[in-house]
Amino acid sequence: MGFLSIREVSLAIQGHMILDHVSFDVNQGEVVGLIGPNGSGKTTLFNLLSGFLAPTGGSIHFRGSDITNCSPSVRAQKGIGRVFQNFGIFRDMTLEENILVALEALPHEQKKLLGDMKFLVHRTLAMVGLEKSAKKKAGALSGGQMRLLEIARTLKCGKDLFLLDEPTAGVSPKMTGQVSGLIAELKREGKTVLIIEHDLPFIGRICDRVIVLDVGKVVLEGTPDEVKQSKELQEIYFGADPTT
Ligand SMILES: Nc1ncnc2c1ncn2[C@@H]1O[C@H](COP(=O)(O)OP(=O)(O)OP(=O)(O)O)[C@@H](O)[C@H]1O
Numbered sequence: 001m002g003f004l005s006i007r008e009v010s011l012a013i014q015g016h017m018i019l020d021h022v023s024f025d026v027n028q029g030e031v032v033g034l035i036g037p038n039g040s041g042k043t044t045l046f047n048l049l050s051g052f053l054a055p056t057g058g059s060i061h062f063r064g065s066d067i068t069n070c071s072p073s074v075r076a077q078k079g080i081g082r083v084f085q086n087f088g089i090f091r092d093m094t095l096e097e098n099i100l101v102a103l104e105a106l107p108h109e110q111k112k113l114l115g116d117m118k119f120l121v122h123r124t125l126a127m128v129g130l131e132k133s134a135k136k137k138a139g140a141l142s143g144g145q146m147r148l149l150e151i152a153r154t155l156k157c158g159k160d161l162f163l164l165d166e167p168t169a170g171v172s173p174k175m176t177g178q179v180s181g182l183i184a185e186l187k188r189e190g191k192t193v194l195i196i197e198h199d200l201p202f203i204g205r206i207c208d209r210v211i212v213l214d215v216g217k218v219v220l221e222g223t224p225d226e227v228k229q230s231k232e233l234q235e236i237y238f239g240a241d242p243t244t
C-alpha cells in the first residue's frame with residue numbers, strides 16, 4: 001500500500017457519477033501531477049482527500065490508516081496539507097503574523113517540537129524570499145507571492161502530503177518559476193506532493209508521475225514523457241484525430 005492509497009473511490013451526486021471508481025497510489029516523496037479537462041473531477045477528488053466531501057464508495061488510506069471518514073481537521077493533524085488559493089491568508093495581518101497564527105493553532109505536542117517560533121517564522125519567509133517584508137501587511141502582496149507564502153506556511157506547519165490545486169493559476173511567469181522551485185524544495189525535504197495543473201510543460205518539469213482524469217475516471221498513468229506522447233491524451237484534450 002502506498003503512502004496515500006486511493007481505492008475504487010466514487011462520488012455520485014443525484015445519480016451522476018462525478019468520480020467513478022478512482023484508484024491510484026502515491027508513494028512517499030513523490031511529486032504526482034493530476035491533470036484532465038475542466039470538470040473531470042480533479043478538485044472534487046481533493047475535496048474527498050482533505051475530508052470536505054465523503055465518497056459514496058471506496059476507501060482512502062494515508063500512511064496505512066483508513067481516513068475515508070475522518071474530518072478535515074483530523075486529516076490535517078495526520079499531516080495532510082491542502083493549500084487553498086489565497087484562502088487562508090489574512091490580508092490585514094503582517095506576513096509574520098500570518099505564519100504565527102498558523103503555528104499557534106497547531107496541537108500542543110506538535111508545537112513543542114518546533115523550537116524557537118521567531119526563528120521559524122524568519123526561515124519560512126526566507127524560503128520564499130519574503131523575509132524583508134515580514135512587517136508588511138499581507139494584503140500588499142501580489143497573488144503569486146500570497147501563493148508562495150501559503151505553500152511555505154503549510155510546509156513549516158509540519159505537513160507531509162501537499163495537495164496543491166492549480167498553484168500557478170493567475171501567477172506571473174516569474175512567479176511560476178518560484179512556485180516550481182518551492183515544490184522542488186518540498187521534494188528535497190522528503191515531502192509528498194499531489195498537484196493539479198493545466199500547465200502541461202510545468203507538470204512535465206516538476207512531476208515524477210502523472211495521472212490523467214477524464215469524466216471522473218483515471219484514463220492514463222505514467223511518467224510525464226509517457227503521458228505527453230500518448231495518443232489518448234491528445235484525444236482527451238483536443239478530440240479524436242479525424243485523419244486516423
Ligand atoms: N457539489 C456538487 N454538486 C453537483 N455537482 C458538482 C459538485 N461539485 C462538483 N460537481 C460537478 O463535478 C464535476 C467535476 O468538477 P470539479 O470541480 O471536480 O472538476 P475539475 O476537474 O476540478 O475542473 P477544473 O479543471 O475546471 O477546475 C463537474 O461537472 C462539476 O459541475
Ligand SMILES: [Mg+2]
Binds near residue numbers: 042043044
Ligand atoms: Mg478544479
